[in-house]
Amino acid sequence: MKIEEIEAQDLNPQRFIEEKITEISSIAGNGLAVNALSGGVDSSAVTILGHRALGERLKTYFIDHGLMREDEPQRIVPLFKELGVPVELVDSRAEFFNALKGMTDPEEKREAITQAFYKDVFSRLVKESGAGYLLQGTNYTDIEETVAGVKRQHNILEQLGIDTQKQYGYKLIEPLIQLRKPAVREIAKTLELPEEIYNRPPFPGPALAARIIGEVTQERVETVRKATQIVEQALSDTGAFQYLAILHEDKVTGVRDGKRDYGLQIEVRCWDSEDAKTGSPTRVGYDILEKLAERITTEVPGVVSVTYNVTKKPPSTIEAV
């Protein structure tokens, strides 16, 4: 089935929400559904849509795969509790780090995360809860990039010919699949999610694993997590579409206290973009960039060098992995 995009300017958010609530109800019938909330705008919007449609028949999980930003579970779970949506925190860190062990190829890493999500964690949660449906926030850009062969987005299954019912034991419901990011933000705002959610910078499906060149280990996630926190603090005022820190595998020579210090390099990217389809490096002032480099090389152990990406997309992509 060909999916038609609904562009932001053609969107009537209130009507779209009503239609999707009706659609989710009619697909799920009296069945149970589950969904995974990451705190990003897509999964947050789906969580609210699903709860309006199914009430207590939707069970929402927050899957902590260990690849999250600093303190994510502690921020997101209470925020939804306050909105009246109970969220169950699932600690899946061991499963994910196990699945990623020894892998360095970007597409292999993405595939390992997909499998850990859908085959391992979700299959178990669905089985335990007796649900027949998985609700998720797949958007139009995700399917476009995966089908075109640019990057395997972790949430793309049916468009690649994967029968989730047969392979994983549940059916997918994807209410946002016709929308790109700006339209999803409209929906999230209309659903009365707080601004910190509906204006949240995008975060990749494979999370911090998408920000690590080479093997994903707990130690390396810790390094990129610290750098990410500093980058998000330093660049949130830019109004940029997205900003991120990437841990390289290459080491470079540095110097500390007059002695050689062969260490790590962090690459910073900050994007002006409408929809992630194309993008330009944000023209961040050098005062901010130098201060950022100083903080990262001081506060993140082992890092001696920080670069800023100055390439457009294309030929770059938003993330490095």
Place this chain on the structure above:
Amino acid sequence: MKIEEIEAQDLNPQRFIEEKITEISSIAGNGLAVNALSGGVDSSAVTILGHRALGERLKTYFIDHGLMREDEPQRIVPLFKELGVPVELVDSRAEFFNALKGMTDPEEKREAITQAFYKDVFSRLVKESGAGYLLQGTNYTDIEETVAGVKRQHNILEQLGIDTQKQYGYKLIEPLIQLRKPAVREIAKTLELPEEIYNRPPFPGPALAARIIGEVTQERVETVRKATQIVEQALSDTGAFQYLAILHEDKVTGVRDGKRDYGLQIEVRCWDSEDAKTGSPTRVGYDILEKLAERITTEVPGVVSVTYNVTKKPPSTIEAV
């Protein structure tokens, strides 16, 4: 022997030149000497000093180790011929690529280049010419960094306890060893070298091998050479102290014509510095940086991403390797 720095403001160039000419003559006596000209300001100044001191008893070689910038031998050899200094071009490319084969550690690569220079190539040239002396342009920053253990500069031997007479069969004469870059430029200018020489941006001893993370192969040198040429064209108007392109070993995901293109990344560095001891990233305008990234990703095969380094030295160093 402790070497005392002569700072640029305390330098009397004309007197310094006269003293060094006398010194070189008295050390070499009636003996023969050789030197290697790379076209950088240090070796160029030494070439002229040596010829004024020894005339035809100094034989100058241009050693093409295959790690040069685009067209270097074709530019430098004729330039010195016009100044009345005959230069013999020595093709040592095979020797150097052989010495570097399979090496990825920065200090190992630097050591391999040092050995290829002094033990292989120079020893042979000295033997063939019957010379007893090697004149070279070691400067104060070189010895400082090597002795402090920051980076092994290829031309540092005696300060590390290496007896060149015993090990390689020749004695070293190093007339510029008390000077840093700005003072060397003064000397080069006073020696009536053309401005393109006395104002030349510094270039590392290991040449383009210092700009390659990972193994140094002919193909990878070709990639960084093309990027270097573009960077030098794009940034020469900045008035910066030094500007360079680094080829990374890490690959990143890119996109071309809507398809995935997993490719190379070039890191650009451009330094404001007085003497290479400390440095800050030059505040190059984004118009220039974006154009530079576009040229590199278009003109250098395989490159999909370009970064700009925003770290100060320290904790960065000028070069990456």
